[in-house]
Amino acid sequence: MAVSNPFRELDEFERSFFTNPFGFFGGDTLAAFRTDILDNGKEYVLEADLPGFDKKDIHLDINNDVLTIHAERNAEREEKNDQNNYVRCERSWGSYSRQFDLSGVDAENMHAKYENGVLTLTMPKKEPKPDTSRHLEID
Numbered sequence: 001m002a003v004s005n006p007f008r009e010l011d012e013f014e015r016s017f018f019t020n021p022f023g024f025f026g027g028d029t030l031a032a033f034r035t036d037i038l039d040n041g042k043e044y045v046l047e048a049d050l051p052g053f054d055k056k057d058i059h060l061d062i063n064n065d066v067l068t069i070h071a072e073r074n075a076e077r078e079e080k081n082d083q084n085n086y087v088r089c090e091r092s093w094g095s096y097s098r099q100f101d102l103s104g105v106d107a108e109n110m111h112a113k114y115e116n117g118v119l120t121l122t123m124p125k126k127e128p129k130p131d132t133s134r135h136l137e138i139d
Contacts, residue, residue: 032098033071044105044123048098051117058119060112065103069119071096 038045050058050071059070072095106124113120 032096042125046121046123048119050119055114058114062107065101067100067102069098
């Protein structure tokens with residue numbers, strides 16, 4: 001019988017989630033959005049900080065057992081100021097993406113909501129398969 005260690009599983013789950021598409025720039029120069037992942041027993045809850053995004057600019061795609069969260073913000077500074085009068089412009093724009101492993105998640109029953117700049121995904125865990133054993137006869 002396999003002994004389950006939820007802390008190790010969650011740690012592995014979190015590590016396998018993130019792929020940093022901007023890692024070659026040296027760390028968080030173009031950092032992806034931050035996420036928290038909670039384990040509520042029968043489900044995981046992923047909260048992603050996406051302030052300033054419109055809901056229509058956030059895309060959630062599931063391919064096999066991989067969830068991709070992609071958010072894109074267009075450059076507002078070009079639309080707002082034709083004379084380039086900015087003394088300083090710190091608002092970020094561009095495309096941000098993260099991927100998460102869903103192998104332990106019931107992807108058919110996931111729910112998503114976006115409120116006050118936070119994307120919340122409720123991800124029910126897959127029911128554990130019972131350990132099975134059988135005797136195999138030799139021909």
